[in-house]
Amino acid sequence: MPRVTLPADMTERLAKLAPPSQAVIDGDLVEAASGATFHNVSPRDGQVLNLVTACQADDVERAVAGARAAFEDGRWRDQGPRQKKAVLFRLAELMERDADELALLESLDVGKPISDARNVDIPLAINTCRWYAEALDKVYGEVGTSPADRLSYAVHEPLGVIGAIVPWNFPLHMAMWKVAPALAMGNSVVLKPAEQSPLTALKLGALALEAGLPPGVLNVIPGLGGVAGEALALSMDVDMIAFTGSGPVGRRLMEYSARSNLKRVSLELGGKSPQIVFADCPDLEAAAQAAAWGVFYNQGEVCTAASRLLVEAPIKDAFLARVIEVAKGMKVGDPLDPSTQFGAMVSERQMNTALDYIATADSQGARRVLGGQRVRQEAGGFYVEPTIFDQVRPDQTLAREEVFGPVLGVMTFSSEDEAMRLANDTVYGLAAGLWTADVSKALRGARRLKAGLVWVNGWDACDITMPFGGFKQSGFGRDRSLHALHKYADLKSVSVTLR
Template sequence: MASAENCFPVANGPSQPNFTIKYTKLFINGEFVDAISGKTFETLDPRTGEVIAAVAEGDAADIDKAVRAARQAFDEGPWPRMSGLARGKVLFRYADLIEQHTDELAYLETLDNGKPFLLSKYGDVDVVVKGLRNVAGWADKISGQTYKMDGPYQGMSLYEPYGVTGAIIPWNFPMAMFMMKVGPALAAGNTMVVKPAEQTPLTALYLAALAKEAGLPDGALNVVPGFGPTAGAAIASHMDINKLGFTGSTEVGKIVMEAAAKSNLKPVTLELGGKSPVIICEDADLDVAVDIVNLALFFNMGQCCTAGSRIFVQDTIYDAFVAKAVEKAKKRVVGDPFKPEVEDGPQVDETQFKRILEYIESGKAEGAKLLTGGCAVGNKGYYIEPTIFGDVQDDMKIAREEIFGPVMSVLKFKTLDEAIKRANNTAYGLAAAIVSNDIDVANRFTRSVRAGTVWINCYHVYDHSLPFGGYKTSGFGREQGLHSIHSHMQLKAIITPLKDSPWL
């Protein structure tokens, strides 16, 4: 493994084990190095707002250095020339190492992001390991087709890696989003430059060190922490990056796409914002429905692109549903994410914390009924109560815009046709759900709603075999499994003449 640099001891509290921050520098060409500028930035503990560590701040010069390393690794190095079987073996070793370091990675994720430690350990790390093993298994199964052409020719298609790929990842699921981009790109034979979110750089650097230990050649994976307007913009506009993946807000996604188009017209996979509707029909089991919406919205403190934040409830059961939903929300435990009983940790940083509170004030000002929550918790850190608004109207800000926090909007509807029309009346189209015991009703909704993922009587159920992505301004392109490997490859047609063949 690459040597540890600039170790920072983490203050130990009653609910947090002793742990040392090992990696805080840029990872370029297989080594941890300082930024060319010498600059660093502070990554903060959202539980307290205090500094965890100073991290090297990459900018355009460092991105260019990383791209040159990735280009050399692609053009001259072994990674794209290895058989799919050999690449898969390296990625399987990588997954094994990640699994062996589960506790360290989970501690880092919770420390840097604020999500409950049990979620980091049994959710996020598990997703990373399974996802990596999934694409590692596909590495030796990438194949094209042969075609009997019209005339004395044979045609065949061939999948080839793009070359150098870039990835800009968000702060809400840092490890999972890292591997959703890195795993398939590497399995396909590409080399990579990754910019983690400035709020949560620590696990990406740790994962880079484990990749080197697993045997990934130098330059095949480079990780450059930094800020969006500098390092992120440099990736999007770099002329020698051949493919780009971005997960984040719709607003930034448009900027990324424009930069990619204006540079070398590199293809971009965008997974962007959402304002996902959940339809609760009058035949639904109320307790089941309440459990589903509680998970749909409050999972990961509401910091989830697919969060079910618009809850449409049929008018005949509205009052009964609201009473149960409020009762359940009040029971959620908010606090130190290292304590096992805690369900909701802090929001990721002060900016997001203040933004969510502003949305809550907007809901009050526009006439929505605050049913529970709405306040900050404690006097240190970025904690917010699980919040539910009732009597929400479609044109209210809290019903139209992505809040990315624990704020649920509950709206009434009368008929399924009305619910479908209102569910689709949004710029977003990432996910949706319906809770009903009538399969005909459920099927009608799933065929009518404009969203990339639709759940029936469940929520936040994902699998590496299923495509994931959005409609409309929630982005385009699909990630996960074989879909994501093909998205990191180009398709080439090859034609060969056939002479004197009796089978023409």
């Protein structure tokens, strides 16, 4: 496959692009005190994009100290709702102004199609900023039912310094899910982007300063997870860690909380989400599209990916054939080509992980019916084609473990009870979906499915107004909605004796 010839305007934008590299600490763009850097590799072609500041423990301490000082002197916390709104709205305006640059940085950094970055990820991040700017004065306290000689009330107060550790699959969008509500509640934030995807977070830190956010209120510390992330989680002066990522890292963060100051921890740890298609599905074409895109969107690197497809026996063969056709039609290509629908995996390591899972599924007897190969090797990047396995058993690795890549496992069921049993047979509980024309069956299923998000006759059919988070080993705590604001606050009760 030849390299894609990019449009002239994209070539010109690439030539002018200067990827950010410096940390944002206490209002300044700085290098690590040690001068340490790391190679930021683009999965598009395997080439180094730039050298990025690798924050060490002392740099993290400096960022936390700046965030603490900013919180304690009230330079942001004590501003009124109108002033906070103005800054956050200005930040959203600046993100919108630089949306093309943000999309290009995101696509280069993680390999996602530029059309998805520009039309989905960046607009959603901007909308999140605006939504929490508008919501920040909608958080009310309450007045207690006190005796006549006492006034009792409860108020929400910001926690203090929030450490936000965000993943590489939706770098800016996930950052805004944490940064926007934390800032809206008056906290200071130290943001640690994944080392695979530092660029849009660094750009966000610079834009926040331009928007008028006081120095120290938002700090961005790029670096390795085992160094910068660990130092942030062990800090005695961080009040909360908000994390999206893997289960093993989530467990480590809870250990770090216990070893340090018992800081709060909010975890979103992925899933093994089932999509259930009953024979009475009202729209099999829509379900087939959702089954394919539900797992292959963003190269399968989605925590809610519908990686288990459960289909009722009478329609399974015909339905699976249509899902395969949809997947075959997805254009795999250069992420910077506007017509590409399916880009590169984020790193060589993640690509090899997906290929290992494919090899394991082959060895365990699942029937591969599509894909399974590395493609576009001549481009130098990390590409795995959409892959589907049929006849997957519940005890096989592909049904148990999160691949976080473009691999779908298909299982067949014969009854509603069997579908629910198979769907819930997982340690995860992030998302689940079902397709049926029977309202009673839909409502029964929604109640029986053990997942934080349940979609009926659709997939990923929700937005910023609804809480996002999981059950079981998918973690705890919620992003999105007004519930996220409460996550970044303490509830204080005050009782005044009247004399």
